[in-house]
Amino acid sequence: AAGVIQSPRHLIKEKRETATLKCYPIPRHDTVYWYQQGPGQDPQFLISFYEKMQSDKGSIPDRFSAQQFSDYHSELNMSSLELGDSALYFCASTFPGTDTQYFGPGTRLTVL
Amino acid sequence: AQTVTQSQPEMSVQEAETVTLSCTYDTSESDYYLFWYKQPPSRQMILVIRQEAYKQQNATENRFSVNFQKAAKSFSLKISDSQLGDAAMYFCACLPFGNEKLTFGTGTRLTIIP
Numbered sequence: 001a002a003g004v005i006q007s008p009r010h011l012i013k014e015k016r017e018t019a020t021l022k023c024y025p026i027p028r029h030d031t032v033y034w035y036q037q038g039p040g041q042d043p044q045f046l047i048s049f050y051e052k053m054q055s056d057k058g059s060i061p062d063r064f065s066a067q068q069f070s071d072y073h074s075e076l077n078m079s080s081l082e083l084g085d086s087a088l089y090f091c092a093s094t095f096p097g098t099d100t101q102y103f104g105p106g107t108r109l110t111v112l
Numbered sequence: 113a114q115t116v117t118q119s120q121p122e123m124s125v126q127e128a129e130t131v132t133l134s135c136t137y138d139t140s141e142s143d144y145y146l147f148w149y150k151q152p153p154s155r156q157m158i159l160v161i162r163q164e165a166y167k168q169q170n171a172t173e174n175r176f177s178v179n180f181q182k183a184a185k186s187f188s189l190k191i192s193d194s195q196l197g198d199a200a201m202y203f204c205a206c207l208p209f210g211n212e213k214l215t216f217g218t219g220t221r222l223t224i225i226p
Contacts, residue, residue, distance in 0.1 A: 042203055042216035056212035088155055099145050103157035
């Protein structure tokens with residue numbers, strides 16, 4: 001079965017640089033969620049989109065922005081990167097009218 | 113707001129034996145969902161099992177089952193016939209109905225002893 005696709009899988013950036021993470025939800029899923037998992041931490045909710053509109057927002061820094069496109073894929077844009085942004089970033093998606101979030105493999109971001 | 117507590121940072125079990133991972137939660141919502149996810153060394157987050165709070169019957173998925181005690185706000189995961197592939201970090205999570213944000217516990221690292 002098709003799963004959530006995230007790219008790139010690994011990303012290395014310098015401080016103050018910009019990064020863009022992409023997420024392709026499972027086909028026919030319409031809601032996308034972003035989570036950040038720091039080393040040894042549990043995943044923390046960042047933001048979600050439904051039908052291209054932001055539907056909920058968590059502890060997402062102002063330096064981060066995200067959007068969902070007409071094909072339902074989503075991009076997380078991160079600017080002025082800091083060392084503390086080094087983490088595993090997960091995207092998840094849900095089928096219309098359901099609640100179970102299916103996670104992608106994650107993008108490991110390392111900020112040097 | 114929701115809180116999820118996993119009081120066992122690490123657990124180990126002999127292969128083929130049974131192990132139970134504990135989870136308690138707190139929410140002011142009357143309707144919600146509870147989940148167990150596993151995160152193996154690959155770091156992928158994999159859904160293990162899901163429980164709807166309004167259902168009294170405990171969810172079961174093959175070797176995985178839960179003991180859901182709504183009044184006690186407890187949601188433990190039982191793994192029967194443990195296999196080497198079960199070795200992972202297990203996260204308990206709560207999602208209020210109509211909400212978008214999954215709240216996770218801090219996880220329990222499960223080791224399988226051959």
